[in-house]
Amino acid sequence: MALTSATNLGPATALTCRECGHSRDLGPHYACEECFGPLEISYDFGDVTRASIEAGPRNIWRYKGLLPVPSDIEETPNTEPGLTRLVRADRLAGNLGLAKLWVKDDSGNPTHSFKDRVVAVALAAARELGFQVLACPSTGNLANAVAAAAARAGIRSAVFVPSDLEAQKIITTAVYGGTFVTVDGNYDDVNRLASEIAGEQEDWAFVNVNVRPYYAEGSKTLGYEIAEQLGWRLPDQIVVPVASGSQLTKIDKAFQELIKLGLVEDKPYRVFGAQAAGCDPVAHAFKQGWDVFRPVKPATIAKSLAIGNPADGTYVLDVARRTGGTVEDVTDEQVVEGIRLLAATEGIFGETAGGVTVGVLKKLTESGVLDPSAETVIINSGDGLKTLDAVAPVVAPTATIAPTLAAFRAAGIA
Ligand SMILES: *Cc1c(COP(=O)(O)O)cnc(C)c1O
Ligand SMILES: [Zn+2]
Numbered sequence: 530m531a532l533t534s535a536t537n538l539g540p541a542t543a544l545t546c547r548e549c550g551h552s553r554d555l556g557p558h559y560a561c562e563e564c565f566g567p568l569e570i571s572y573d574f575g576d577v578t579r580a581s582i583e584a585g586p587r588n589i590w591r592y593k594g595l596l597p598v599p600s601d602i603e604e605t606p607n608t609e610p611g612l613t614r615l616v617r618a619d620r621l622a623g624n625l626g627l628a629k630l631w632v633k634d635d636s637g638n639p640t641h642s643f644k645d646r647v648v649a650v651a652l653a654a655a656r657e658l659g660f661q662v663l664a665c666p667s668t669g670n671l672a673n674a675v676a677a678a679a680a681r682a683g684i685r686s687a688v689f690v691p692s693d694l695e696a697q698k699i700i701t702t703a704v705y706g707g708t709f710v711t712v713d714g715n716y717d718d719v720n721r722l723a724s725e726i727a728g729e730q731e732d733w734a735f736v737n738v739n740v741r742p743y744y745a746e747g748s749k750t751l752g753y754e755i756a757e758q759l760g761w762r763l764p765d766q767i768v769v770p771v772a773s774g775s776q777l778t779k780i781d782k783a784f785q786e787l788i789k790l791g792l793v794e795d796k797p798y799r800v801f802g803a804q805a806a807g808c809d810p811v812a813h814a815f816k817q818g819w820d821v822f823r824p825v826k827p828a829t830i831a832k833s834l835a836i837g838n839p840a841d842g843t844y845v846l847d848v849a850r851r852t853g854g855t856v857e858d859v860t861d862e863q864v865v866e867g868i869r870l871l872a873a874t875e876g877i878f879g880e881t882a883g884g885v886t887v888g889v890l891k892k893l894t895e896s897g898v899l900d901p902s903a904e905t906v907i908i909n910s911g912d913g914l915k916t917l918d919a920v921a922p923v924v925a926p927t928a929t930i931a932p933t934l935a936a937f938r939a940a941g942i943a
Contacts, residue, residue, distance in 0.1 A: 538657055540575060541597035544568040544742055547844070555597075557658045557734075559741045567840065568742045570597045579761055579792055582753075587612050589646055589750040595786060596750070597743050598653040607652055608678050610645035611750050613637040615758040615906075620874040621887075625894045629904045631764070633755055634877055640677045640701070641912035642670035642833070642880070643776065647747035648678045648736055654743035655734035662687055662733040666723035668716050668772065668833045669698035670911055675736060676705035687733060689719050689726075695832060697915045715827060717838050737773070741840070748776045752783025755906055756793050763787070763798050765903035768890050770882045770910055771802040771811050771856065772834040774841030781848045800848050801899070802856035803889035805829035805864060805881075811842045815849060815856040822846070830861045830919050831881040833911060855898055859888035867891065868913060868920055878913030886910070 543552045548566030559568055577594040585591030589611030590603045599605070613635050622630035638645040648671070652663060663679040664687040665671050672688040679686030686707035690698070691714060703709050712719045720738075727735045736744045756763055763784055769777040781800055787793045804812045807829030814822035822842045827835035839845070849856050859867070867887030872878050879887070886907050893899040913920070930936040937943070 537599040610638040636912035640673040644674040648674040650747035651736035651744035660734035666719040672702040748779035749783035752780040774845035799854040805831040809858040812856040812858040863888040879909040880911035880916040883909040
């Protein structure tokens with residue numbers, strides 16, 4: 530490692546332990562020296578206003594004053610994700626009996642998932658901290674994002690995924706070049722291996738392991754964008770998919786920061802987590818009333834969410850309980866139904882994680898847990914083109930006909 534402490538990470542000031550509050554200098558650290566708890570970035574925000582943000586670039590760097598990245602970050606090649614569309618979803622809302630619903634469609638990012646946000650911030654920090662290689666263990670989308678970002682930055686990537694990953698995600702990672710290893714094991718096995726490799730390869734930045742405090746802050750931009758796109762307002766309810774739980778906790782952190790900075794009005798909002806029944810450690814703990822989840826062995830088609838031992842699972846429980854939300858799960862059949870419902874009502878083809886989120890939205894609406902009159906936002910975090918196998922068995926052309934008008938008439942589809 531060339532550097533042990535960072536010089537230019539914008540408004541970031543220190544790394545602070547989430548468990549015991551112990552602080553240390555910014556650097557390539559992720560665990561507390563005192564208690565091994567996870568470290569989180571502390572800030573001294575300067576003068577960030579709605580106008581200064583609105584004058585910024587049309588990507589996540591418009592929020593650079595709220596992120597651990599250099600103040601001239603837009604000068605350095607990165608993938609420039611963000612500012613994805615917030616779609617008013619009246620047809621889906623009507624189908625479910627909701628008054629006002631929005632879909633934050635993060636499939637519009639450079640590698641078609643929300644992971645480009647976290648990787649862009651991790652890459653910026655990794656460069657600043659002197660790392661030479663961008664690496665990760667991944668459930669698929671992170672591998673895509675890391676391989677693409679490293680290619681654009683002109684540095685080496687090294688990504689590790691479970692070998693049973695969707696074919697589309699294997700191809701959309703391999704195409705960027707770089708070192709790409711499939712591992713015979715599930716994500717939790719791959720993650721453990723990555724931690725061990727990180728201990729040996731000192732100049733490898735595993736974005737979600739040894740630079741995780743920086744990486745995780747990238748998810749805040751989802752929260753900032755939703756508020757800005759609503760006209761600098763917070764929604765009443767939000768449904769967020771949960772894998773490691775980082776995205777959900779950071780959307781909440783973003784909302785809290787916007788309130789503290791006076792960029793939005795303070796108001797109550799409820800945060801709901803969405804998991805697949807085949808990998809539901811957080812939803813299960815929530816329903817049982819536990820403070821801490823128990824790890825599970827994943828078995829679900831929602832592979833991007835298949836983390837059985839989620840790093841931020843406990844903090845998801847905290848956010849859901851503090852805000853009056855819940856964490857719910859749906860079966861694989863409901864995931865497929867969710868994908869089809871979103872596609873058929875809004876013309877948005879989400880991946881299995883989107884199906885989980887729509888499925889949970891439907892389940893919580895039908896059970897009366899979600900308030901149908903409240904303004905609701907859901908996240909579509911990835912692209913259906915990467916998980917084609919999930920819907921391939923249940924969709925098909927209406928008919929196959931000869932190229933004649935007679936055949937069209939005979940098919941009875943007019
Ligand atoms: C990784 C991922 C998530 C969840 O992210 P966490 O921050 O780990 O909870 C959600 N959706 C998709 C498509 C993902 O790839
Ligand atoms: Zn600590």
